[in-house]
Amino acid sequence: MAQAKKIAMYLLIVFVLYTIITSPARAAQLVQVGFEGISTAAKGVGKFMTSLVN
Known part of the structure; x- marks a missing residue:
């Protein structure tokens, strides 16, 4: 199983470098779309936590 994870990780790295x-x-x-998604998710979590506190 560990060998399969290594192979999958190497394939992912090769694909990213190729791209x-x-x-x-x-x-x-x-990358920009990914960071925007993370930012939006973080803002949503922040709003949710704020609404719980209030």
Whole structure:
């Protein structure tokens, strides 16, 4: 099982590097979308916690 996880991780790394090398603009866009999603989720959690306190 550990061997399968290693192989999957290596494949993921190779895919990410391939994407960055072949299309850096698209890769940057995907990173931006990811960070926006994380930011939106964090804001939602913050609003939820604030509503619990009030």
